[in-house]
Amino acid sequence: MGEYCIRSYEDGDYEAARTIVSEGITEHVPAGFWHVLRSPQTHGLLLVLFLATYGISSSFLLSFAVVSALLVVGWVHVKAVWRDYVEEALEGDMLDIQRTYLDTTDCHFWVVVRGREVVGTVAAVHPRDPTFQGRALELKRMSVKKEHRGRGLSKALMKAVLSFAQERGYKEVVLGTSSVQYAAQRLYENMGFQRVNAFFPFPSAKLLQFYIYIYRCEIPEPH
Numbered sequence: 001m002g003e004y005c006i007r008s009y010e011d012g013d014y015e016a017a018r019t020i021v022s023e024g025i026t027e028h029v030p031a032g033f034w035h036v037l038r039s040p041q042t043h044g045l046l047l048v049l050f051l052a053t054y055g056i057s058s059s060f061l062l063s064f065a066v067v068s069a070l071l072v073v074g075w076v077h078v079k080a081v082w083r084d085y086v087e088e089a090l091e092g093d094m095l096d097i098q099r100t101y102l103d104t105t106d107c108h109f110w111v112v113v114r115g116r117e118v119v120g121t122v123a124a125v126h127p128r129d130p131t132f133q134g135r136a137l138e139l140k141r142m143s144v145k146k147e148h149r150g151r152g153l154s155k156a157l158m159k160a161v162l163s164f165a166q167e168r169g170y171k172e173v174v175l176g177t178s179s180v181q182y183a184a185q186r187l188y189e190n191m192g193f194q195r196v197n198a199f200f201p202f203p204s205a206k207l208l209q210f211y212i213y214i215y216r217c218e219i220p221e222p223h
């Protein structure tokens, strides 16, 4: 950790924490679109559209234009999905961080700082899924600024959440991440989390094979 330190969220961290969380979500737009482009369903749809347009018009140019237009629509749709998720975060739990996380029993929000600069965030909250309530805490809002990655900061933030849950007698920590958040998946798997469930978060996600993965990690009894 060296010059970095993890501490509880303070009011003065508000803007920085919201920016780090929203940027950490938005950066997955290109990976999300690439995921769509690679899916066999997309290849099939583009091929059918190309052939149908060519069959009707006998114009290669028009067929390419229609396929290109569909790709633009796809890009806009993927961007809208991530933008909605950012809005949900900023207008939801991240709107009043103090109230959501600091004033609620067994919830918390941490930041990692270098000097006075906030460079990473993580939170613990009661899970929404009733099957986990009472026995698990949910890890959320894990995000590290790009310039400070690869230095073990997210591992340290995860340890803070795991110790917090352990001290309060919870049996496990759960979390959700998407199928295109590859670094996060490696992080959680390397920290002992196991994937226990996967679901499609919105109707078109099934077509795009875009999953939310649920991970859980059992924590030992406190000494």
Ligand SMILES: CC(C)(COP(=O)(O)OP(=O)(O)OC[C@H]1O[C@@H](n2cnc3c(N)ncnc32)[C@H](O)[C@@H]1OP(=O)(O)O)[C@@H](O)C(=O)NCCC(=O)NCCS
Pocket: 024, 025, 027, 141, 142, 143, 144, 145, 148, 149, 150, 151, 152, 153, 154, 155, 156, 176, 177, 178, 181, 182, 183, 184, 186, 187, 188, 190
């Ligand atoms: C995921 C994220 C938090 C990792 O932060 P970090 O501080 O760079 O991670 P660390 O340096 O602590 O690395 C911890 C482990 O994560 C995994 N990891 C981190 N970056 C990785 C990458 N680019 N590719 C693959 N694995 C990666 C590795 O397992 C690594 O352990 P190792 O160094 O022993 O191999 C960061 O990339 C991020 O903020 N991403 C955007 C927001 C996000 O997706 N958050 C997850 C929300 S569910």
